Amino acid sequence: MKSMRYSLAAALLALGATANAADSPATLKSAFQDYFMMGVALNQRQFTEQDTNGAALVKLQFNSVSPENVMKWQSLHPRLGPDGYNFGPADRYVEFGEKNGMFIVGHTLVWHSQTPRWVFEGEGTNAITREVVLQRMRDHILTVVGRYKGRIKAWDVVNEALNEDGSLRPSPWYRAIGEDYIAKAFEYAHEADPDAELRYNDYSIENEPKRNGVIALVKKLQAQNVPISGLGSQTHANLTQPSAELLDAALTAFAGLRLPISITELDVNASQRGQRNQSADVSQNAQAVGGDVVDAANQKLADQYASLFRVFLKHHRNIKLVTFWGLTDRDSWRRFGTPLLFDGAWKPKPAFDAVIAEAMKAGDAK
Ligand code: XIL
Numbered sequence: 001m002k003s004m005r006y007s008l009a010a011a012l013l014a015l016g017a018t019a020n021a022a023d024s025p026a027t028l029k030s031a032f033q034d035y036f037m038m039g040v041a042l043n044q045r046q047f048t049e050q051d052t053n054g055a056a057l058v059k060l061q062f063n064s065v066s067p068e069n070v071m072k073w074q075s076l077h078p079r080l081g082p083d084g085y086n087f088g089p090a091d092r093y094v095e096f097g098e099k100n101g102m103f104i105v106g107h108t109l110v111w112h113s114q115t116p117r118w119v120f121e122g123e124g125t126n127a128i129t130r131e132v133v134l135q136r137m138r139d140h141i142l143t144v145v146g147r148y149k150g151r152i153k154a155w156d157v158v159n160e161a162l163n164e165d166g167s168l169r170p171s172p173w174y175r176a177i178g179e180d181y182i183a184k185a186f187e188y189a190h191e192a193d194p195d196a197e198l199r200y201n202d203y204s205i206e207n208e209p210k211r212n213g214v215i216a217l218v219k220k221l222q223a224q225n226v227p228i229s230g231l232g233s234q235t236h237a238n239l240t241q242p243s244a245e246l247l248d249a250a251l252t253a254f255a256g257l258r259l260p261i262s263i264t265e266l267d268v269n270a271s272q273r274g275q276r277n278q279s280a281d282v283s284q285n286a287q288a289v290g291g292d293v294v295d296a297a298n299q300k301l302a303d304q305y306a307s308l309f310r311v312f313l314k315h316h317r318n319i320k321l322v323t324f325w326g327l328t329d330r331d332s333w334r335r336f337g338t339p340l341l342f343d344g345a346w347k348p349k350p351a352f353d354a355v356i357a358e359a360m361k362a363g364d365a366k
Contacts, residue, residue: 026356026359026360027060027061028062028341028352028355028356029061029062029063031355031356031360032322034363035312035313035316035319035359035362036312036320036321036322037063037064037103037320037321037322038063038064038321038323038324039062039064039065039066039105039321039323039324040058040061040062040064040065040323040324040326040327041066041068041265041324041325041326041327042058042065042066042067042068042093042096042327044069044070044089044092044093046058046327046331047065047092047093047096047097048092048096049096054327054328054346055096057327057328057342057346058100058327059100063101063103064102064104064105064321065096065102065103065104065105066107066264066323067090067093067107068107069114070089070090070093071090071093071106071107071108071144072107072108072111072113072114073114073115073116073140074114074115074116075089075114076144077140077143077144079116080118080123085143090148094148094151094152098151103153103154103321104148104151105153105155105156105264105321105323106144106148106152106155106156106196107156107201107264108155108156108157108201109140109141109144109155109157109159109185109189110141110157110159110173110181110182110185111158111159112160112169112172112173113160114282115172119133119136119172120133120175128176130177130178133176133177134177134181134184137173137177137181137188138184141157141185141188141189142188144192145188145189145192145196146193148193149192149193150193150195152193152196153196154196154197154198154199154262154321155189155196155197155199156199156232156264157186157189157198157199157200157228158185158186158201159201160201160202160203161173161182161200161202161217162202162205162210162213162217163210163213164204164210164279165209165213166209166210166211166213166214166216182217182221182226183221183226186198186221186226186227186228187227190227194227197229197260198228198230199228199229199230199231200214200217200221200228200231201231201232201233201234202214202232202234203233203235203236203265203281204234204236204278204279205233205234205250206233206242206246206247206249206250207242207246211254214231215253215254215256218231218257218259219257222257228259229259229260230259230260230261230262230320231254231259231260231261231262232261232262232263232264233250233261233262233263233264234264234266234280234325235264235266235267235308236265236267236269236278236280236325236334237267237269237278237308238268238270238275238278238304238337239269239270239274239275239294239300239301239303240275240304241278243307244307244308244310244311247311248311248314248315251311251314251315254318255318260318260319260320261315261318261319261320262319262320262321262322263319263321263322263323264321264323265280265323265324265325266323266324266325267324267325267326267334267337267339267340268301268305268339268351269334269337269339270293270294270300270337270338271288271292271294271334271336271337271338272291272293272294273288273291274334274337275294285333288334288337291336293336293337297338298338298349298350298351299350301338301339301349301350301351302350302351302353302354303354305341305351305355306354306355306358309354309355309358309359310358313358313359313362316362324340324341325339325340326339326340327340327342328340328344328345329342330344341355
């Protein structure tokens with residue numbers, strides 16, 4: 001009898017909990033659960049939970065994480081030689097994602113930025129050769145991807161290999177190895193973890209010349225049976241770019257590649273300077289941030305986020321994940337542009353409500 005009464009109480013409690021869940025404010029991950037995962041790039045204070053408010057907000061709102069900096073070459077592998085790796089922070093990052101049942105992304109293996117100079121230099125008086133740089137790339141990828149095999153589900157294997165006109169960027173990788181550095185990076189990553197999603201990731205790929213460059217690159221890799229299995233579009237936006245039309249055209253074109261698309265680094269720069277210079281090239285970030293935000297920034301930010309999400313939702317069948325490049329404005333690499341959904345006090349901004357509202361509208365339209 002006692003146990004029956006107990007189970008009745010438990011059942012009522014469960015019912016109540018369900019009703020409460022329906023009334024409680026929507027979260028990003030719940031609002032978009034029928035469409036795509038929602039991710040966020042984490043800094044070290046968040047994934048170590050030193051930033052307790054930040055960590056709590058991440059757990060509440062998101063079901064995927066990306067490492068903002070701790071998996072870049074200079075963080076993971078600062079020195080040459082067998083003792084040159086430093087896995088501490090990256091290990092903590094992966095543990096945080098696992099503990100919270102999240103889809104864990106790795107960022108990034110082969111990039112021109114945040115990669116130490118020694119990678120491209122000869123030892124002592126020896127001149128550097130293609131073979132030595134390829135060998136270093138292979139060791140790095142096998143070591144890093146191998147260490148997190150089966151745990152990191154998607155890797156940004158090659159980041160930002162293209163110029164704005166769609167041609168190959170003359171990066172240190174390109175200069176040391178030649179254009180097949182891209183294919184090699186994917187092959188090594190596949191060797192290390194055959195089940196991981198292997199993405200090519202870049203910014204401003206909505207713009208037609210660069211869009212065509214990405215499509216040509218991916219098609220060429222596919223024709224060579226290179227194991228590329230995802231496309232990452234960073235989507236560092238400003239208040240007007242990409243427009244809904246441009247984004248729609250780009251996502252339509254990318255669908256032809258038959259790869260899952262991830263929006264990998266979403267933010268919307270509301271600084272005055274950011275309206276003139278849209279480039280997400282890290283070397284130009286000083287020109288894109290700083291100075292004041294535009295008038296009525298909060299409202300314009302909400303409008304642009306609504307516009308972007310309307311298009312993402314239209315293409316939800318091809319989009320598997322939308323990741324914000326940072327949690328709050330205070331954490332952002334473009335903090336002066338107040339580019340995110342949460343302010344420096346972890347409070348949702350009007351842009352947050354605008355994004356949730358788009359999910360609700362899409363649900364009603366079904
Ligand atoms: C940025 C980080 O957010 C900054 O903290 C760091 O100082 C520079 O890099 N494209 C990318 C990201 O692929 O790795 C960059 O992240 C932003 C642009």
